[in-house]
Amino acid sequence: MEQPNLDYIKQLSGSDIAFENKFITILKEEFPQEKNEYTKLLIANNTEDTALIVHKLKHKLNILGLHNAYRLAVTYEEELRQGDTKLKDEFANVLESIELYLNTI
Amino acid sequence: MTCIIIDDEAAARAIVTQLCTTVPQLDVIDEFSSAIDAIKFLNRQSVDLIFLDIHMPGFSGFDFVQTLKNPPKIVLTTSDSNFAIEAYEYEPIVDYLVKPITQERFSKSIQKVKNLVQQQPSLSDSEAKGTGVGDELYINIDRRLIKLKFDDILLIEAKGDYIDVKTNKEDYRVHNTLKKIKEKLPEELFLQIHRSFIINFTKIIDIEDNSVLIEKNVIPISRSNRPELMRRLNLL
Numbered sequence: 001m002e003q004p005n006l007d008y009i010k011q012l013s014g015s016d017i018a019f020e021n022k023f024i025t026i027l028k029e030e031f032p033q034e035k036n037e038y039t040k041l042l043i044a045n046n047t048e049d050t051a052l053i054v055h056k057l058k059h060k061l062n063i064l065g066l067h068n069a070y071r072l073a074v075t076y077e078e079e080l081r082q083g084d085t086k087l088k089d090e091f092a093n094v095l096e097s098i099e100l101y102l103n104t105i
Numbered sequence: 106m107t108c109i110i111i112d113d114e115a116a117a118r119a120i121v122t123q124l125c126t127t128v129p130q131l132d133v134i135d136e137f138s139s140a141i142d143a144i145k146f147l148n149r150q151s152v153d154l155i156f157l158d159i160h161m162p163g164f165s166g167f168d169f170v171q172t173l174k175n176p177p178k179i180v181l182t183t184s185d186s187n188f189a190i191e192a193y194e195y196e197p198i199v200d201y202l203v204k205p206i207t208q209e210r211f212s213k214s215i216q217k218v219k220n221l222v223q224q225q226p227s228l229s230d231s232e233a234k235g236t237g238v239g240d241e242l243y244i245n246i247d248r249r250l251i252k253l254k255f256d257d258i259l260l261i262e263a264k265g266d267y268i269d270v271k272t273n274k275e276d277y278r279v280h281n282t283l284k285k286i287k288e289k290l291p292e293e294l295f296l297q298i299h300r301s302f303i304i305n306f307t308k309i310i311d312i313e314d315n316s317v318l319i320e321k322n323v324i325p326i327s328r329s330n331r332p333e334l335m336r337r338l339n340l341l
Binding site: 016019022 | 117184
């Protein structure tokens with residue numbers, strides 16, 4: 001399974017450590033909020049709004065170099081719009097791996 | 106060029122802000138997590154460019170574009186490439202950046218915007234009221250255009266969303282940016298010596314350590330601006 005990384009952020013920062021630190025802080029603050037919102041909406045079976053939050057999370061998957069997970073999210077978002085949640089467990093694993101990673105940086 | 110960033114995702118705003126730091130001519134004056142807040146801001150102040158996310162809760166990027174009466178150039182930022190065709194149906198939208206945005210793609214986009222801005226004077230330029238010719242500048246105070254002779258201006262100080270223009274007769278507070286007024290001032294008379302100060306350097310009384318005295322005003326000199334000031338002084 002692919003692992004999250006900060007390659008994109010390091011490339012973007014051009015060795016600007018202050019930016020890297022600021023960005024990591026933003027990720028650590030914003031990701032748990034989005035994950036919680038996602039979980040609440042999924043439990044409420046609000047698939048339309050769940051699709052919106054998956055859309056938002058997609059960007060973070062790309063930022064963290066999770067390209068396979070991004071493709072999964074694209075499909076999942078589309079399926080959620082049709083009311084289909086069958087990819088929820090697979091997507092939950094992705095969110096879990098990000099959460100674990102963010103705790104290590 | 107002045108710009109704002111609109112995106113409900115803080116991480117996305119941070120990335121665009123970082124990319125903007127690589128373009129010296131680009132001045133990010135604010136960022137917004139909601140399109141509504143950005144509209145309120147744009148009712149008070151114009152900008153040359155907006156980086157706009159399409160997907161935002163409640164009020165999408167396309168809704169936002171249709172709301173603006175005199176829109177500046179807009180570069181869309183999105184995680185989807187599906188909206189590209191729709192995007193170009195809106196005249197102000199000049200480019201479409203798919204996230205995650207790379208430095209190379211961002212640079213191309215900025216070049217495109219620069220070319221367009223050069224071809225067509227922006228609203229913010231025309232609203233600045235400065236003629237850019239002659240020896241005076243007009244400032245807009247309470248719907249009155251007041252003429253200031255360049256030679257009467259002592260210094261200009263940035264104060265949040267405003268600038269204070271100090272002259273040898275009176276002081277004026279104008280809702281504008283230091284960057285914008287700098288574009289209207291003749292380089293042979295004016296020099297930015299600090300992030301918040303532009304001075305008329307013919308008015309300098311003396312320079313001591315890291316400050317300049319103009320009338321009774323002591324103005325700091327930033328380390329990065331000091332070499333240019335020293336270069337322009339007629340030192341004995």
